[in-house]
Amino acid sequence: MTLEILIVFALLATMISMGTPISFSMGVAGALGLWLTLGFAPMSGILQTTPYRSSASFLLATVPMFLLMAEFMSRSGISSGIFRAANAFLYRARGGLAQATLLANAFMAAISGSSTATTAAMASVALPEMRRHGYSDSLSLGIISVSGTLAIMIPPSIPLVLYGVITETSIGKLLIAGIIPGLLTAAGYAAMIWFKVKRNPAIAPDITHLENKPEKPVREVVRAWDGILIATLVLGGIYSGAFTPTEASAIGALGTFLIAVFYRRIGTRGLISAFASATNITGAIFLIVVGAMIFSYFLSATQVSRELVTWVQGLDQPVILLLCVLLLIYVLLGCFMDQLAILFLTLPLFFPLVMSWGMDPVWFGIIVTKTVEIGLITPPLGMNAYVAAGATGAPVAKIFRAIMPFLFVDIAILALLVAFPILSLFLPNLM
Amino acid sequence: MMKILNSALIVVEGALYVGAAVCLALMMLSISGDALGRYILGTPLPGVHELTEMYLLAGVVFLSIARAQRLGNHVAVESFEAFFPKGLRRVTRIVGRALGSTLFFIIAFKSGQMAWNQYMMGNMTSGAVAFPSWIGWFLVAIGSAALVLRLFLQIAQGLVNQEPDDTGSHTLEESGQ
Numbered sequence: 055m056t057l058e059i060l061i062v063f064a065l066l067a068t069m070i071s072m073g074t075p076i077s078f079s080m081g082v083a084g085a086l087g088l089w090l091t092l093g094f095a096p097m098s099g100i101l102q103t104t105p106y107r108s109s110a111s112f113l114l115a116t117v118p119m120f121l122l123m124a125e126f127m128s129r130s131g132i133s134s135g136i137f138r139a140a141n142a143f144l145y146r147a148r149g150g151l152a153q154a155t156l157l158a159n160a161f162m163a164a165i166s167g168s169s170t171a172t173t174a175a176m177a178s179v180a181l182p183e184m185r186r187h188g189y190s191d192s193l194s195l196g197i198i199s200v201s202g203t204l205a206i207m208i209p210p211s212i213p214l215v216l217y218g219v220i221t222e223t224s225i226g227k228l229l230i231a232g233i234i235p236g237l238l239t240a241a242g243y244a245a246m247i248w249f250k251v252k253r254n255p256a257i258a259p260d261i262t263h264l265e266n267k268p269e270k271p272v273r274e275v276v277r278a279w280d281g282i283l284i285a286t287l288v289l290g291g292i293y294s295g296a297f298t299p300t301e302a303s304a305i306g307a308l309g310t311f312l313i314a315v316f317y318r319r320i321g322t323r324g325l326i327s328a329f330a331s332a333t334n335i336t337g338a339i340f341l342i343v344v345g346a347m348i349f350s351y352f353l354s355a356t357q358v359s360r361e362l363v364t365w366v367q368g369l370d371q372p373v374i375l376l377l378c379v380l381l382l383i384y385v386l387l388g389c390f391m392d393q394l395a396i397l398f399l400t401l402p403l404f405f406p407l408v409m410s411w412g413m414d415p416v417w418f419g420i421i422v423t424k425t426v427e428i429g430l431i432t433p434p435l436g437m438n439a440y441v442a443a444g445a446t447g448a449p450v451a452k453i454f455r456a457i458m459p460f461l462f463v464d465i466a467i468l469a470l471l472v473a474f475p476i477l478s479l480f481l482p483n484l485m
Numbered sequence: 486m487m488k489i490l491n492s493a494l495i496v497v498e499g500a501l502y503v504g505a506a507v508c509l510a511l512m513m514l515s516i517s518g519d520a521l522g523r524y525i526l527g528t529p530l531p532g533v534h535e536l537t538e539m540y541l542l543a544g545v546v547f548l549s550i551a552r553a554q555r556l557g558n559h560v561a562v563e564s565f566e567a568f569f570p571k572g573l574r575r576v577t578r579i580v581g582r583a584l585g586s587t588l589f590f591i592i593a594f595k596s597g598q599m600a601w602n603q604y605m606m607g608n609m610t611s612g613a614v615a616f617p618s619w620i621g622w623f624l625v626a627i628g629s630a631a632l633v634l635r636l637f638l639q640i641a642q643g644l645v646n647q648e649p650d651d652t653g654s655h656t657l658e659e660s661g662q
Contacts, residue, residue, distance in 0.1 A: 073566030073574075074581030075559035082584045085591075101588070102595035106625045109546045110538045115516060118509055118545055297520055304516035311513070329506040334558045337505070337549035340542075342560060392560045 059356055062087035066349075076395040077338075080345030087352035100351050108347040109340050112300060113219055118336040119303035120210045123310050124168035125328035127284070128175035130314035135278035136161050137179045142274040149251035149258040151189060152197045153244055155180040159201035160240040163208035164285045165306065169430055173202025173441045181446050190257035191448060193250060196456030199431060199442040200464070201243060206393075206427040208236035210288060210303060213397060213426050214419060216339075220346070220401045223415040225299045227482035229292055231416050234477050235424060238470065242463040250459065280313045295485075339394060346398035359406045366407055373411045377472065380404060381425060388429020392437075397426065420478040424468045431457045431464070487645070490638055494631075498555060501548040501631055508544030512537055532614030539610070539621045547628025551635045579643045586636035589629045597626035 062083050069079035088097040127133070140161070141154035155176060162172045177198045184194035206213055209229035218225035251258045275282070288306040291297035297305060314320040320328070353359055366376060387396045401422075408418050430438045439453040471477055519533040553559055566574060600622035608618040 069581060069584065070562050071565045072577035072581050073561050073563050074577075074585065075561045077559060078581065078585035078588065081588045085588055098591060098595055101591050102599055105547075105592050105629070106543060106596060106599075106622055109542050110621065111542070112534050112538050115512055115537050115542060118542075119513060119516070122509060122513060296524070301516055301520035304513050305520060307513045308517040329509060330502070333502065333505045333509055333545060333549045334553045334556065336509070336545050337547075337553045338558050338560055340546040341550055341553075391562050395560055395562075 058087060058090040059358060061090065062352060070391075075341070076392065076399070077341035077345035080342070080349040080399065084345070084349035084352040088348075088355060091352070091355050100348065104347050104351065105344045108344050111219065113215075113225060114340070114343070116210075116215045116225065116300045116303045117212055117339060118332060119300065119307045120166075120212055120215070121168060121335050122328065122332040123210075123284075123288075123303065123307040124166040124171040124205075125332045126307065126310035126314050126320070127162070127166050127281075128168075128171040129324045129328055130280075130310060130317075130319040132165070132278075132281045132284070132310070132313070133158070133162055133172075133175040134179050135274075136281045137176065137183075139271070139274040139278040141183075142269060142271040145261060149193065149247045150261065151180070151184045151187060152193055152247045152251075152258060155184070155194075155197050156201045156240060156243050156247065159198075160204050160208065160237070161281065161285065163205040163236065164210075164289055165281055165310075166205050166210070168212065169202050169205040169427075170437060170441045172205040173199065173438050174444070176202065177442050177446050187261050188259045191452065192456045193247065193257045194456075195442060195446065195448055195453045196458075196460055197243065197247060198446070199436075199438045199453055199457050200460040201240070202438050202441070203427045203430045203464075204236055204240055206430065207232045207239060207420075207423055209233065209292065210299070210306070211423065212339075213394060213423050215299065216343075216394060216397060217401070217419045217422065219343075220397065221405050221415055221419070223419055224482075226292060227416050227485060228419050229299055230485060231420050231478050231482045232423065233481055235420055235467070235471055238477065239424075239427070239464065239467050242467050243460055246459055246463050280317075284309050284313075342395060342398050346402070349399075350402045353402050359403055362403060363407050363410045367410065374472075376411070377408075377413075380408070381421065381468070381472070384422060384425035385428055385432070388425055389432045390435055391429075392435075393426040393429045396429070397422070414475060414479060416482050417475045417478045421468070421471055424464075424471055428461070428464045428468065431461060487638070487642060491642075494551075494634055494638060495555070497631055498552040498635070501628065502552045505545050505548035508541045508548070512541045512545065515541075532612060532616065535610055535612050535614065535616055539616055539618070540624065543621045543624040543628075547625045550628055551631035554632055554635045554639075575643055575646070579640050582636045582640050582643070586633050586640070589633045589636070593626050593629035593633055596622050596629060600626055 065086060066079055066083035069082060070076060085097055085101060088100055137154060137158040140157040141151065144150045144154040144157060147153050158180070159172060159176050162176060166172050181194055181198055205211070209232050211229060211232055214228040214232055215225055217223065218228045284306055287309055288302045291302040291305065292299055384396065409415065430436055433454045436454065436457070439450055439457060442448070442453050443450045515530060515533045515536060519530040523529040566577065569577065600619045603619035603622060609615040610618060
């Protein structure tokens with residue numbers, strides 16, 4: 055049995071390193087493993103039922119709906135209104151435009167489950183403003199890239215939905231649990247902006263003396279009614295229990311669609327492009343689900359997860375040390391791999407292990423999602439840096455340098471979340 | 486010859502993609518209609534759960550995967566592959582696609598077999614609305630078959646060195662984070 059396991063894991067690692075899609079790699083390795091351990095007929099039986107069964111789950115409809123909502127949102131100019139409202143409140147503060155970008159992104163995160171869509175939308179709105187007012191790229195590029203990652207934690211969050219599906223944890227509780235860690239991260243970024251500008255005021259010139267000031271905050275908030283309405287519908291619906299997360303995601307998508315079409319903020323080409331993008335991404339994500347499910351059958355057949363739990367328990371080390379090693383693995387994987395792929399690849403192995411330590415599944419979900427968030431800004435493959443580079447034309451290396459101070463904030467927040475589970479569990483415990 | 490096959494396949498993938506987009510739009514409308522109907526009219530739409538689970542999700546996912554493969558949207562790790570010499574990169578892509586096409590050939594065949602069996606037996610669901618069971622399996626089968634054809638074509642293009650450079654580039658941006 056050990057030889058078969060070694061062969062399968064070697065094949066999986068080789069295929070992934072070769073650049074073969076993660077979904078193909080997990081599916082092929084899992085199918086070969088099933089053939090070697092159970093025989094051809096059981097393997098083909100699993101290949102017959104798994105692709106259909108693993109996509110036929112009503113809960114999973116949340117993913118394409120949140121993706122569609124993010125696509126409509128980023129194309130309908132909702133982000134501009136939110137940025138203007140945030141700026142009206144914060145332009146007097148130290149590094150006001152950067153703080154406004156952060157606040158606007160935190161709000162956008164509440165109506166978009168897609169970090170890249172949020173980053174791309176805000177980069178095109180906020181960066182020109184910051185450059186026009188003489189803000190240093192070392193501040194503006196950094197805050198644009200990192201604040202987009204808030205969409206990963208602040209609900210609606212696609213990684214949290216998928217974590218819930220893989221581990222059979224309550225998606226409603228997971229989504230609500232992401233609120234405090236998300237806001238804490240935003241507060242950490244705000245503190246870092248304040249600190250950077252206090253140390254070197256030249257990176258964010260004072261703009262309060264300018265003639266062309268933003269309008270009164272209340273007026274700008276009224277103008278940003280569309281974003282506020284969608285956020286209220288989605289978050290209010292989930293938190294009050296009026297809608298399930300899946301229903302809230304569909305209503306959010308329909309709401310952004312109606313606003314975009316009714317107010318003529320999106321043309322036919324934009325609509326087609328939004329559907330095309332959401333459909334493509336859904337196909338790519340769900341194919342990973344299919345591959346992961348096939349691989350999970352192999353893990354179950356060989357009881358690799360149980361063996362791993364027994365082996366780790368035999369190490370007789372403190373749980374906190376083991377958890378830190380686990381999180382280090384997640385952060386390191388995040389440097390090289392797609393974050394959703396990491397979830398599907400590791401959770402079937404690590405989740406039973408973590409549960410054997412008595413950890414709360416919601417807490418672990420938040421911690422893992424935080425590592426996912428960090429993976430979006432760590433070189434060499436931090437996706438948000440590439441999105442910001444694409445949207446702004448800045449070199450990726452420069453963006454990664456601008457991100458570094460904020461990366462330290464993220465690591466500190468991760469440590470806080472590990473040290474104080476109540477930060478993640480306070481809100482879900484109220485439900 | 487390769488160009489004609491490619492053009493034909495693009496048409497097929499385009500048609501399947503339209504189907505996927507229609508499924509996505511129907512999903513948005515039906516789930517919202519169900520929830521809003523429950524609150525506003527006091528009556529949910531019957532059969533929305535079954536419709537979404539059995540047809541719409543399978544449609545969105547499997548009707549779009551061949552096009553996603555052509556556009557290089559399937560998520561992959563490219564950080565190591567980037568260091569490979571061009572010739573080795575070509576070989577590894579062919580091998581990866583050959584293995585992938587084998588997997589999806591089995592999936593297409595077995596799902597098609599299941600769809601046919603369900604159709605012949607006339608199986609229907611037992612919920613408030615009776616839906617034919619075979620359609621979801623059929624969507625998996627045709628989507629996977631289109632993916633196999635795309636992979637075959639990409640393998641052939643790779644073998645004769647006609648593949649457009651970096652068609653296999655899979656951007657992480659597309660994974661929806």
